[in-house]
Every structure is written in C-alpha cells, then in structure tokens.
Amino acid sequence: DAGVIQSPRHEVTEMGQEVTLRCKPISGHNSLFWYRQTMMRGLELLIYFNNNVPIDDSGMPEDRFSAKMPNASFSTLKIQPSEPRDSAVYFCASSRDRDDEQYFGPGTRLTVT
C-alpha cells in the first residue's frame, strides 16, 4: 500500500484565498484524522471521521475551516478565507478503526502571506 497520500505537499497562497487540502487514506481504513502542527501549539487534532461521518470537530478553529469526506477514499480540508495565522503543516492520518494505530501522511506545508 502507498500509505496515506496528501496533496499538495506545499501550498503558498495569499491572505483571503481559498485553500483546499486533500487526503487519501489507506485502503480499508475506516477512520480519518486531520491534524495541524505549529511551533507554538504543537500537534492539534482538528477533526476526525469514522466511516465517513464526522465524529469530533471540536478542534476546528473557526468557521473558516471545513472538512468533508464524501467517500471512504477521499477527504478534504478547506480554509476559506485563509489568513497568515493558518500557516502550518497539516497532517492527515488514517486507522483501520478508531482505536487502532494511526498512520500519518507526509503533510501539507501551508504558507499564507
């Protein structure tokens, strides 16, 4: 298996623009997690899905952030409008089931200028 796939790997955008991050979980995994990593706040869970259904979105910072999982093999994290403080590395992870080992993707480094 190719592991968790994220795209793009790097994204540079201007403040106010819409940003969409994409994730393909490992085939057969039922849970998907979106994390954000910054120097100041470390690694934070934003939202996670189980069987394509959002279970806990309490980590989503603001209404500017939204996440979808239209099917078992694809998820998006959208920021609209983006702000400089959204600059971070965004990781997607998946697990076979919610309590199983989480496998992380390589991350998307987002820079908002």
Added chain:
Amino acid sequence: GEDVEQSLFLSVREGDSSVINCTYTDSSSTYLYWYKQEPGAGLQLLTYIFSNMDMKQDQRLTVLLNKKDKHLSLRIADTQTGDSAIYFCAETHSSNTGKLIFGQGTTLQVKP
C-alpha cells in the same frame, strides 16, 4: 482536561542510551504511544503500550509505564545519528473515541 507534557530537547552522544520522558494526566488512557517525526516528514508510530503493562521492549526500544505516577518513558539503546528526530508521546482520549492527545515533542540530537 487531558494534558501530555514532555521536555523539549535532549542531546546525547552516539552509542549512548537516550531516555525521553513524558507525563500525562488522563488516568483512563487505554494506550500510550511513541511517535517519531523526522525533518519534513509525517509522524511514524514507533511503539505503543497498553495501560495494563509496565514495560515493553522492541529491539533497541524500551517503553516503561508508571501508571501510578502517570509517567511514560522511551529508552533508545545504542543511539545512532539516524535516531535524531522529534519524538512525540501520545495518549488516547478518555472518551475512547480514537482521539489522540499529543505532547509537544522532544527533539533528540545525537552527536557523533
């Protein structure tokens, strides 16, 4: 709420043992994890321990869990330069939903 604390930095010489420590607050955690993050990469699960265990050994890695003190440690024997990375401790959320709470990460620097 749940909290996981780690020291931020550790420097050792190649060949020495490294011990990375972690404390957590949620006594109902079922699993505790150690993840490794190399520069520019995602997190890689190194090992984990179930909360009813005291110790787990996996090749050069030894995990010790003191549940009474809510203290977890990762010992790396014969540390190599390739072990230089950030190490994250994580616990499962008490709601048992698969949510992980991560520490801030410990940067391990291995000097030749």
